[in-house]
Amino acid sequence: MSSATSKSRHTTRGRPRLYTNYASEMAIFNTGAKRLWILIGFFALVILPFLLDRDMVSLGAKVLIFAIGGIGLNLLTGYAGQVSLAHAFFLGIGAYTAAVLGGEARGGVIGLGWDMAIWLPLAGLVPAIVAAVIAPLAARVRGLYLAILTLGLVFIGEHIFKEAKPITGGAGVGRAPAEPVFLGFDLFANYEVFGIEIDRYTMLFFTCLVIFVVMALLARNFTRSRFGRSFAAVRDRDIAAEVMGVSLLRTKTLAFAISAFYAGIAGALFSIVIGRISPETWNFFLSVDFLAVIFIGGLATITGSIMGAIFVVMLPQLVNALTRYLPIDPGVGGGGLLNVFELQSIIFGVLIVVFLIVEPRGLYGLWLRVRNYFKAWPFSY
Amino acid sequence: MVELTPILQANELALSFGGTKALRGVSFSVEEGELFAVIGPNGAGKTSIFNCISGVYRPQEGNVTMQGEEIVGKAPEDVAHMGIARMFQNIELFDNLTVLDNLMLGRGSHMDYSVLSAFLFTPKARRQEVANRAVVEDIIDFLDIENYRAYPVGMLPYGVKKRVELGRALAMQPKLLLLDEPVAGMNVEETEDMARFILDVRAEMGISMILVEHDMGLVMDLADRVLVLDFGEQIALGTPDVVQADPNVIRAYLGEEML
Numbered sequence: 001m002s003s004a005t006s007k008s009r010h011t012t013r014g015r016p017r018l019y020t021n022y023a024s025e026m027a028i029f030n031t032g033a034k035r036l037w038i039l040i041g042f043f044a045l046v047i048l049p050f051l052l053d054r055d056m057v058s059l060g061a062k063v064l065i066f067a068i069g070g071i072g073l074n075l076l077t078g079y080a081g082q083v084s085l086a087h088a089f090f091l092g093i094g095a096y097t098a099a100v101l102g103g104e105a106r107g108g109v110i111g112l113g114w115d116m117a118i119w120l121p122l123a124g125l126v127p128a129i130v131a132a133v134i135a136p137l138a139a140r141v142r143g144l145y146l147a148i149l150t151l152g153l154v155f156i157g158e159h160i161f162k163e164a165k166p167i168t169g170g171a172g173v174g175r176a177p178a179e180p181v182f183l184g185f186d187l188f189a190n191y192e193v194f195g196i197e198i199d200r201y202t203m204l205f206f207t208c209l210v211i212f213v214v215m216a217l218l219a220r221n222f223t224r225s226r227f228g229r230s231f232a233a234v235r236d237r238d239i240a241a242e243v244m245g246v247s248l249l250r251t252k253t254l255a256f257a258i259s260a261f262y263a264g265i266a267g268a269l270f271s272i273v274i275g276r277i278s279p280e281t282w283n284f285f286l287s288v289d290f291l292a293v294i295f296i297g298g299l300a301t302i303t304g305s306i307m308g309a310i311f312v313v314m315l316p317q318l319v320n321a322l323t324r325y326l327p328i329d330p331g332v333g334g335g336g337l338l339n340v341f342e343l344q345s346i347i348f349g350v351l352i353v354v355f356l357i358v359e360p361r362g363l364y365g366l367w368l369r370v371r372n373y374f375k376a377w378p379f380s381y
Numbered sequence: 382m383v384e385l386t387p388i389l390q391a392n393e394l395a396l397s398f399g400g401t402k403a404l405r406g407v408s409f410s411v412e413e414g415e416l417f418a419v420i421g422p423n424g425a426g427k428t429s430i431f432n433c434i435s436g437v438y439r440p441q442e443g444n445v446t447m448q449g450e451e452i453v454g455k456a457p458e459d460v461a462h463m464g465i466a467r468m469f470q471n472i473e474l475f476d477n478l479t480v481l482d483n484l485m486l487g488r489g490s491h492m493d494y495s496v497l498s499a500f501l502f503t504p505k506a507r508r509q510e511v512a513n514r515a516v517v518e519d520i521i522d523f524l525d526i527e528n529y530r531a532y533p534v535g536m537l538p539y540g541v542k543k544r545v546e547l548g549r550a551l552a553m554q555p556k557l558l559l560l561d562e563p564v565a566g567m568n569v570e571e572t573e574d575m576a577r578f579i580l581d582v583r584a585e586m587g588i589s590m591i592l593v594e595h596d597m598g599l600v601m602d603l604a605d606r607v608l609v610l611d612f613g614e615q616i617a618l619g620t621p622d623v624v625q626a627d628p629n630v631i632r633a634y635l636g637e638e639m640l
Contacts, residue, residue, distance in 0.1 A: 022514045023507060218500045225499035225506060229486045233475050240473035243435050245461030245490045245553070254496065300477070 028220050045209055049202040057201045058273060059313060064208040065269045066309035070293035071219045071302055072262025077291070078299035079223060080255035081235025082138070086150035087263050087290045089157035090127040092282030094264025095177065095271035096167050098123040102178030109175045110166050116182040120211075123178075123268035124261040131260030132253055139252035142238075154284050161279035174278030177271035180207060188272070208269055215262060220302050222258070231255055232300070288348075295352050298362030307363040312348075319344050386413050388448055388589045389434070389557055395442035396429055396613075403429040404440065405613045411557070411589055416579075418592045418600045421610035422633060427593040428470060429613075431559050434591075435467050436460040447557065462490050466555035470562045470593075472542045476535030480545050483534055484520060487552030488513040517552055523585075524548045524578060540571040547578060551586070558582070558590045564599060572599065579603060601625065609633065 019025040029035045049057045073087050102119035103111035138149055162171040169175035180187040187207045191198045198206075222228055233241035234251050242248055271277040289312055297308020319340055338346075359365045387410035396404040404426045411417045419427050432438040434445055436457040445452040447463055455463075466487070475483050491513055494506040521527055524544050529537055534545055543563060550558055563579065564572040576599055582588055594600050600607060601621040609617040609624055611633040617624045624630055 022511045026507075026510060026514075221502040222496075222500050225502065225510070226485075226489055226492045226494070227496060227499050229478065229482055230489060232478050232482070233486050236475035236477055237473045239437065239457075240469065240475070241486075242457035243437065243461060243467050244486055244549070245458045246486070247456070247458045 026224060028217070028224070049205050050196070054199070054201050057205050059317065061201070061205045061208045061273050062270070063309050063313045064205070064212040065266050065273065066290070066293055066313050067306045068208075068212055068215050068269070069263050069266030069290055070297065070305035070309045071216060072259045072266065073290045074294045074297075074300065074302070074305045075219060075222070075231070075262070076255045076259035078294055078301070078305075079228065079235065080231040080252065082252060082255060083143070083147045084150045084256075084259065085147055085284065085287045085291070086153040086157070087259070088282045088284065088286035089154045090131060090260040090263035091267030091270065091286065092157055092161055092279075093127040093130055093260075094123040094267030095277055095282070096161070097126040097264065098178035098268035099175060099271060099277065100167055102181075103176055104179070106176065107169065107173075108166065109169050111176075113179070115184070116178070116180055116187070119178050120265065120268065124264040127260040127264035127267075128257040131256040135253035135256040136249060138256060139249050151284070154282075154287055158279060158283055161282060168277075168279050171279055174276050177275070177277050178268060180204065180272055182207075204273065208273075211265065211269065215265065216302055216306070219262075223302065227251075227254065235300075292348050292352060294362075296355055296362050298364030299360070301361075301364045303367075304362050304364030307367070311363060315347060316340070316344055319347065387411060388413050388415075389445065389591075391430070391434070391443065391445045393443040394430070394433055394440045394445070396426075396433060396438060396440040402613050404433070406443070407608075407610065407613070407615045408443075409608050409615075409618060411591060412605075414583070414587050414589055415605045416583060416590045416592060416603055418594065418604035418607045419610065420594065420597070420600055420607060424612070425610040426613040427610060428561060430610075431467065431561055431591070431593065434460070434559060435465060461553065464553075464556035465559065466550035466553040466557070467559040468543075468546050468550050468561060468563055470565065472539075472546055474534045474542060474546055474549065477533055479531050479533055480521070480526060480529045480537070480548075481514075481517065481531065483545060483549050484517040484552045485513065487549045488517060490553065491516075516554075520548050520551050523551075523581070540567060540574075543567070543571075543575065544578070547575075547582075551582065551588075555588060558588050560590055560592045560594075562594055563592070564594065564596055572596065576603060 017031070019030075024030065029038060049060065052060070069087065069091060072090075073084065076082050076084050098119045100110050101112050101114045101122055102116060103109070104113055105111035134153070138146060141149055161168045164170075165173075167175075187203050188200050189203065190200055191203065223231075230241065230246040230251050233244065233246055234248060234255075238248055241251075267282070271281075274281070293308035293312045294305055295308070296311055297306070298304025323340060355362050361368065389411040391410070392408050394404050394407045395402070407426070407430065409417070419430060421427055429438065433440045434452065436452065436455050436459070440453060443453075447460075447465065450463065452460055452463070452465075475486065478486070492509045494503070494509055498506045521530060524547065526541060526544055526548065529541055529545070534542060537545065547560075547563065560579070564575045567575065579590070579592070580603065583590065592600065592604060604621055606619060607617075607621055607624045608615065609627070609630050611629075616629040616633060617627040619627075
């Protein structure tokens with residue numbers, strides 16, 4: 001016990017898994033294996049864009065954006081236990097905040113053309129403030145009622161986006177997103193560094209990668225803090241949490257605000273990757289996609305949100321590849337038994353049900369099983 | 382008891398749910414370091430008293446003061462910050478958190494780093510986490526639950542859960558501890574263990590306690606004074622021997638013809 005207060009030494013006495021102080025046990029990457037995986041993952045992500053074609057790199061950026069948004073929703077739904085169908089609404093607010101502050105004024109829409117260093121943080125802060133205003137209402141209800149309340153929010157939001165023409169361009173028209181110019185440095189242009197050509201899609205990928213890494217680490221820190229614990233307490237037993245000194249209103253408001261901050265950043269980046277934003281983008285189905293990210297990836301884990309994002313973004317590609325072998329119409333029109341989009345929705349739905357029943361910890365839970373198998377190897381448990 | 386300074390004082394508490402009167406004018410005070418027991422048949426209003434003290438219910442009449450400060454009307458989390466901790470009748474632990482995190486949650490009011498420093502895990506946050514972790518480890522040591530430290534609470538057996546719940550309440554370093562049936566559903570050995578822990582808590586930490594319990598042997602052995610309730614009414618208050626001999630108490634528990 002006294003070792004924590006005494007001078008902490010990082011000795012392991014020849015035993016790599018022995019912690020000799022609390023700080024090293026609390027570390028995010030507290031085992032050698034985790035550090036190794038992170039290193040491998042990081043190098044893979046840096047090299048990958050140079051090996052893949054343009055479409056795949058853009059898809060990679062979309063994975064990172066879905067991971068950021070997924071982490072946000074997981075903090076709210078997975079950690080704090082507040083189901084939200086309004087995630088797309090907050091993505092939309094983030095996207096339009098960015099577009100107004102960092103976009104061009106063209107075609108009757110407002111655009112201030114500011115730098116990314118200004119619009120990126122504000123694309124997170126504005127949705128967070130909106131969420132903090134709405135949260136006291138949402139904090140009064142739970143479970144199904146909260147789901148319905150947030151469902152209402154996403155439809156109200158879509159309507160507002162369609163009507164607010166000076167900001168959004170209006171239904172069916174849309175507007176150009178913010179310009180990713182960071183401190184005068186255009187992040188959506190081709191560059192050449194040490195003879196290696198970096199195209200604009202790769203640049204965008206790296207921009208998303210940096211923001212993703214920072215936000216994932218911040219989230220990981222947050223979840224091991226006193227606030228992360230109070231989120232989980234509110235989720236598991238709200239009355240007991242109150243009696244233990246956790247304010248429900250303050251905790252839920254914080255959860256909604258932080259979730260919306262992550263959603264806003266994800267929305268701003270998403271709008272840049274898709275190139276043009278229409279109000280219809282921020283609809284109920286985008287919210288469901290994010291719920292799929294966290295349910296399939298694993299509730300209340302940051303790593304799971306990332307796994308879920310990879311899965312949800314990559315699945316349509318897989319389904320497309322399958323269309324050659326199955327009686328599926330690759331387009332939207334009639335013809336085959338199903339079209340691609342229908343099949344995709346069916347697969348999502350089935351997977352959410354299967355994961356809820358078989359492995360509620362999602363893909364992350366599957367990973368835990370694999371890991372534990374090898375940990376115990378050669379024994380079965 | 383040499384010096385009598387009440388830590389908690391309840392005056393004429395009355396609580397009703399529609400037509401049902403849960404409490405009808407209950408008054409008592411708990412002294413510094415005292416182990417005060419509340420007993421009574423099922424539905425007598427014992428847990429209602431706890432809910433009034435911890436801010437979950439608001440009594441229609443009467444007031445409760447903690448070291449002179451009014452409690453009635455305060456939100457549960459504010460009551461907790463005043464130094465009142467509680468162990469629930471039906472275990473109310475955070476099932477998906479580990480034993481360690483459950484106890485660390487009890488340390489919440491002893492940490493004050495901001496949201497921003499939580500995100501950045503600044504040295505201040507780290508220092509507070511480590512310092513409070515040391516306190517929690519002492520309690521884990523005290524309750525002999527080292528082996529379960531890293532397990533999610535939902536997986537643990539009943540007796541251990543009860544002990545973890547006591548630990549979570551102790552982690553708050555309360556001035557007053559409310560124990561709602563700490564040995565309900567336990568066998569003889571587990572009951573004796575819990576009784577030992579309760580006595581140790583009093584001896585080592587000097588925390589005042591209010592105990593609600595159906596196990597009469599335990600109450601009469603441990604308590605300094607006993608309050609007896611029947612249908613929300615206060616029918617006796619005094620030392621265990623006095624209460625045991627009180628005809629009203631015998632009538633409430635055993636019926637009229639036993640006298």
